[in-house]
Amino acid sequence: SQKIEQNSEALNIQEGKTATLTCNYTNYSPAYLQWYRQDPGRGPVFLLLIRENEKEKRKERLKVTFDTTLKQSLFHITASQPADSATYLCASRGSYIPTFGRGTSLIVHP
Amino acid sequence: KAGVTQTPRYLIKTRGQQVTLSCSPISGHRSVSWYQQTPGQGLQFLFEYFSETQRNKGNFPGRFSGRQFSNSRSEMNVSTLELGDSALYLCASSLESSGRSRSSTDTQYFGPGTRLTVL
Numbered sequence: 001s002q003k004i005e006q007n008s009e010a011l012n013i014q015e016g017k018t019a020t021l022t023c024n025y026t027n028y029s030p031a032y033l034q035w036y037r038q039d040p041g042r043g044p045v046f047l048l049l050i051r052e053n054e055k056e057k058r059k060e061r062l063k064v065t066f067d068t069t070l071k072q073s074l075f076h077i078t079a080s081q082p083a084d085s086a087t088y089l090c091a092s093r094g095s096y097i098p099t100f101g102r103g104t105s106l107i108v109h110p
Numbered sequence: 111k112a113g114v115t116q117t118p119r120y121l122i123k124t125r126g127q128q129v130t131l132s133c134s135p136i137s138g139h140r141s142v143s144w145y146q147q148t149p150g151q152g153l154q155f156l157f158e159y160f161s162e163t164q165r166n167k168g169n170f171p172g173r174f175s176g177r178q179f180s181n182s183r184s185e186m187n188v189s190t191l192e193l194g195d196s197a198l199y200l201c202a203s204s205l206e207s208s209g210r211s212r213s214s215t216d217t218q219y220f221g222p223g224t225r226l227t228v229l
Contacts, residue, residue, distance in 0.1 A: 101152065102151075
């Protein structure tokens, strides 16, 4: 079955820097990967989707890449702000069962 | 549009009891999926309902069940509660079911969740 792996260690960065989060998948290449943001006590909020035939996707300060050779997606937040502090989840939906990573906590220090 | 709502928000039960959680999707959304989130396992898919039919099911025991009504509202039930069932239960709605098409990219909108504690 598909597994989604994200760095379990929190990522601490200074305000204004670029945060880069990693998502690795095992087995087959999913049709697409999704990135969500989750704040404590709340449900995940959809941010971006990237298909397997797309190299890169952008939305405002967010950028996602998809490398099928490395079986990896990178999620970037440029000019990070303390308000970006949250847990970011990667999910695949290439099969009938959606699979989520455990998420990486991002902490942006002022 | 109002978002996905879930009731109750918090629930405390004891082992052996059963519980029913409710989810109201965004108006017009016909697909409702349920997830269990725990610190150890992360977010895990329970099942998806579309037009009152279960479309997909995750790897959970039969104690976990659900249903969907004609107005797309959904309930999930957990019988014979165990300590390990303590978790945040999330419901997500989308316009269409993406469980049958590899290319379908319908966005899921999550509710705030129900925090279930089993004592």
